[in-house]
Amino acid sequence: MKLLTHIAQHAARNPEQTAFRTEDQVLNYGLLWDRSSRLASFIHATQLGRQTPVVVYGHMGIDMPVSFLACVQAGHPYIPVDTSIPLERVRLIIEKSGAGLVINTTDSILDVDNVTVLHIPALQLEQEELIGDEYWVKPDEVFYIIYTSGSTGNPKGVQITAANLESFTDWMTRDFPLDQGKVFLNQAPFSFDLSVMDFYPALQSGGSIHALEKEVSNKPKLLFDNLSRSALQIWTSTPSFVQMCFPNPDFNQKMLPELELFLFCGEVLPLAVARELKERFPRARIFNTYGPTEATVAVTSIEVTDELLAHEKVLPVGYPKSDMRILVVDELDNPLPEGEKGELILVGPSVSKGYLCEPLLTESAFGIINGMNAYRTGDAGYIQDGLVYCQGRLDYQIKLHGYRMELEEIEFHLNQSEYIKSAIIIPHTRNEEIEYLIAAVVPADHDFDKEYKLTAAIRKDLALRLPAYMIPRKFTYYTAIPMTMNGKADRKKMKEEVFA
Ligand code: AMP
Numbered sequence: 089m090k091l092l093t094h095i096a097q098h099a100a101r102n103p104e105q106t107a108f109r110t111e112d113q114v115l116n117y118g119l120l121w122d123r124s125s126r127l128a129s130f131i132h133a134t135q136l137g138r139q140t141p142v143v144v145y146g147h148m149g150i151d152m153p154v155s156f157l158a159c160v161q162a163g164h165p166y167i168p169v170d171t172s173i174p175l176e177r178v179r180l181i182i183e184k185s186g187a188g189l190v191i192n193t194t195d196s197i198l199d200v201d202n203v204t205v206l207h208i209p210a211l212q213l214e215q216e217e218l219i220g221d222e223y224w225v226k227p228d229e230v231f232y233i234i235y236t237s238g239s240t241g242n243p244k245g246v247q248i249t250a251a252n253l254e255s256f257t258d259w260m261t262r263d264f265p266l267d268q269g270k271v272f273l274n275q276a277p278f279s280f281d282l283s284v285m286d287f288y289p290a291l292q293s294g295g296s297i298h299a300l301e302k303e304v305s306n307k308p309k310l311l312f313d314n315l316s317r318s319a320l321q322i323w324t325s326t327p328s329f330v331q332m333c334f335p336n337p338d339f340n341q342k343m344l345p346e347l348e349l350f351l352f353c354g355e356v357l358p359l360a361v362a363r364e365l366k367e368r369f370p371r372a373r374i375f376n377t378y379g380p381t382e383a384t385v386a387v388t389s390i391e392v393t394d395e396l397l398a399h400e401k402v403l404p405v406g407y408p409k410s411d412m413r414i415l416v417v418d419e420l421d422n423p424l425p426e427g428e429k430g431e432l433i434l435v436g437p438s439v440s441k442g443y444l445c446e447p448l449l450t451e452s453a454f455g456i457i458n459g460m461n462a463y464r465t466g467d468a469g470y471i472q473d474g475l476v477y478c479q480g481r482l483d484y485q486i487k488l489h490g491y492r493m494e495l496e497e498i499e500f501h502l503n504q505s506e507y508i509k510s511a512i513i514i515p516h517t518r519n520e521e522i523e524y525l526i527a528a529v530v531p532a533d534h535d536f537d538k539e540y541k542l543t544a545a546i547r548k549d550l551a552l553r554l555p556a557y558m559i560p561r562k563f564t565y566y567t568a569i570p571m572t573m574n575g576k577a578d579r580k581k582m583k584e585e586v587f588a
Pocket of ligand 1: 282352385465481
């Protein structure tokens with residue numbers, strides 16, 4: 089595989105160069121390749137069936153990249169699972185994926201059953217004999233699996249093949265101004281595919297990844313202190329994250345003098361954010377990109393120039409990458425002419441082969457068009473003069489502070505709670521952006537004398553099953569949830585009641 093060969097060659101030529109660093113750890117290319125190759129032979133010796141997935145558990149420590157490359161060198165897809173994911177959900181992912189091994193890169197014990205756990209910090213790898221590149225993941229085999237929120241209540245695993253990933257990294261290193269050896273920001277934890285946007289393009293081009301752990305990015309003082317020392321050149325994040333930096337007036341080109349490129353993906357890039365960045369970072373170029381995890385990070389891009397800012401009211405998400413086609417279809421899947429609004433369908437080599445062990449979900453979202461994989465995005469949009477514009481969702485998938493989630497998944501878990509009869513989630517929006525979530529709840533019989541105690545009990549329940557970013561900020565209580573004529577929860581009416 090070309091991507092792995094590039095990394096190996098770079099490690100041989102520049103072993104001392106930093107491949108990945110956090111606030112207090114540095115991993116150079118030599119060590120990344122050597123340790124991952126030895127760990128690959130250790131994994132190989134465990135004799136898992138070819139392509140059996142391996143869960144890699146941790147946050148942003150240097151053993152995460154080592155483990156990812158080890159898995160794929162041994163022919164296994166890895167499933168990155170961040171420490172912010174509650175244990176019950178981690179167990180579910182292990183069980184549903186049929187993972188044959190868990191690599192724990194943290195210092196703590198991971199309490200899971202029925203699967204071997206390799207505790208990396210305690211592992212001696214120096215004596216391992218290396219295996220050959222004939223075991224590496226092949227183009228049509230799965231390279232990684234990322235779990236995203238699922239509307240039926242459980243997360244679903246998107247399978248990305250080596251060919252999917254290579255199509256993405258080739259596009260990034262060819263069509264974007266990414267020269268060799270740059271310093272890239274990594275803001276997103278590895279369980280989100282935004283992290284792939286910097287991770288593999290950086291490694292393919294011999295760059296260094298500057299990872300921001302959540303302990304750093306959550307505290308403004310630590311964050312800006314870290315950024316000031318970072319010598320960052322390529323910034324990759326959600327628009328929400330960069331917006332979070334705006335309250336600090338010193339967040340500008342003086343703080344990051346070498347910054348030359350902003351790459352955004354994952355949610356709407358508001359015009360005002362792009363304008364403000366242009367003022368603060370006059371030497372940096374800005375690109376808006378769009379794509380779902382199911383089509384390997386991003387499939388469209390456009391440079392946000394002054395001219396574009398002057399002409400557009402809403403920023404387009406860009407032109408499709410050259411090997412991808414984007415269709416716009418109506419409710420009956422008929423292709424629509426240019427300029428008409430419909431659902432965006434992505435066709436081409438970036439599109440995943442489907443969700444792991446979920447044939448029904450796969451069938452409803454994926455298909456084959458002209459011999460190529462196709463994905464039904466659920467995004468509303470249109471194409472004008474070859475440019476793709478996004479216009480929100482056709483379902484209940486949302487982005488909150490850059491995180492993708494299905495409202496129905498949160499509702500599923502709320503409805504599992506013994507304290508709840510029924511519940512729906514209402515997003516609270518400001519300036520067309522979702523600010524936070526409100527749970528509208530019909531409580532079951534309970535013994536709490538105060539509402540806040542009931543809320544605390546529900547929150548505690550939810551925290552066992554959902555990551556913190558999916559837990560509603562506000563809870564409001566009702567005696568009934570209004571229904572529509574066809575017996576579904578009437579979200580519109582409920583919203584009116586919540587905001588009455
Ligand atoms: P994820 O799988 O987390 O990358 O989320 C994919 C979804 O995020 C897409 O289907 C869109 O709804 C939304 N999205 C991603 N990029 C953009 C963008 N540049 N503008 C608007 N929405 C976006």
